Amino acid sequence: MLDMPARRDELRATYDLAPNPGLAARMQDAYARMKRVVSPADWAMHAPYVAAINALKRERGAAILAHNYMTPEIFHGVADVVGDSLQLAVEATRTQSDVIVQCGVHFMAETSKILNPAKIVLMPDMAAGCSLADSITAEGVARMRARYPGAPVVSYVNTTAEVKAASDICCTSSNAVQIIRALEAETIIMTPDKYLAQNVAALVPEKRIVWWDGSCIVHEQYTARDIREFREWNPGTRIIAHPECPPDVVAEADFSGSTKGILDYVSLERPERAMLVTECSMASNISDAHPDVEFIGPCNMCPYMKKITLEKVLWSLHSMTTQIEVDADIANRARLAVQRMIDLSAAKG
Numbered sequence: 001m002l003d004m005p006a007r008r009d010e011l012r013a014t015y016d017l018a019p020n021p022g023l024a025a026r027m028q029d030a031y032a033r034m035k036r037v038v039s040p041a042d043w044a045m046h047a048p049y050v051a052a053i054n055a056l057k058r059e060r061g062a063a064i065l066a067h068n069y070m071t072p073e074i075f076h077g078v079a080d081v082v083g084d085s086l087q088l089a090v091e092a093t094r095t096q097s098d099v100i101v102q103c104g105v106h107f108m109a110e111t112s113k114i115l116n117p118a119k120i121v122l123m124p125d126m127a128a129g130c131s132l133a134d135s136i137t138a139e140g141v142a143r144m145r146a147r148y149p150g151a152p153v154v155s156y157v158n159t160t161a162e163v164k165a166a167s168d169i170c171c172t173s174s175n176a177v178q179i180i181r182a183l184e185a186e187t188i189i190m191t192p193d194k195y196l197a198q199n200v201a202a203l204v205p206e207k208r209i210v211w212w213d214g215s216c217i218v219h220e221q222y223t224a225r226d227i228r229e230f231r232e233w234n235p236g237t238r239i240i241a242h243p244e245c246p247p248d249v250v251a252e253a254d255f256s257g258s259t260k261g262i263l264d265y266v267s268l269e270r271p272e273r274a275m276l277v278t279e280c281s282m283a284s285n286i287s288d289a290h291p292d293v294e295f296i297g298p299c300n301m302c303p304y305m306k307k308i309t310l311e312k313v314l315w316s317l318h319s320m321t322t323q324i325e326v327d328a329d330i331a332n333r334a335r336l337a338v339q340r341m342i343d344l345s346a347a348k349g
């Protein structure tokens, strides 16, 4: 919902946004990608927004980069590029569009701006934050450096530009192991996700990994006991956990990977039944492409990701707000850390 009713009135006065079953029927191609998870009545409400956004996107020369946790109507209806955090960062370096609309959370938009200082990067809701990004500042990074002199700092992309600028290199959940293995140092500082760090440490025992005490409010809610009980009650279900989950949860799972890793695993393995131990939209977004897989089990909603709605995306393109700005010096230093990660990931394949 838009915070200001006046904005909603302006949108309704400018675009035909009333529920429209006729238009929804003509947009069956888009609907086919989400019909298992979006009802026909909901699609009739979404279709006018999807049509208006796609038309405005062409007019503005904009590209929409959407994270895998976006709702299906954004993910399948308006996104030009979808993916995990690494894919979105890489695509941000490739896009030819002058305007990027970031459908995800604030740190993702900042990363796109850092990689594209000359482009306009729009954030549909500036309140779409992240508990991990909120957990550490550059001063926290400095404290870790003082505690472990000489140890390089690997910061998760789920951090502010200021924290990236204070780090040696970034990582995402899909390349963290690769990045840690590639560093020569014996002791490595990982910020800010303690669970990602602990999960990486289990896979790279030859390194001493020390971590910041941050966590994701979505993934920290799962417990190993929940997973064990779920498996007991639902035998044969493939359990797939994101590495932001606590290590004992990951240990109970059949597979752990980034959101792209989860998608690749499901596509390759085609399990009969799967429980995705991650944000709710992940299963929704891949459901129609995998009609033979039954997605079951509890999921947790990210309140930040869910701040991004079709209405806010339309407002963002209509008003060309809110434009992300990053201080030039911070952006230059942060770019080094992000680009090092991208280059290293590409080199290692």
Ligand code: 13P
Pocket (backbone or CB within 6 Å): 068, 083, 084, 085, 086, 130, 158, 172, 173, 174, 216, 244, 257, 258, 259, 260
């Ligand atoms: P990935 O898509 O990189 O796995 O990240 C998940 C996440 O929580 C992003 O905020």
Ligand code: SF4
Pocket (backbone or CB within 6 Å): 105, 129, 130, 131, 132, 133, 158, 216, 217, 218, 219, 244, 279, 302, 303, 304, 305
């Ligand atoms: Fe941050 Fe977790 Fe939400 Fe991702 S799912 S944006 S890590 S709070």
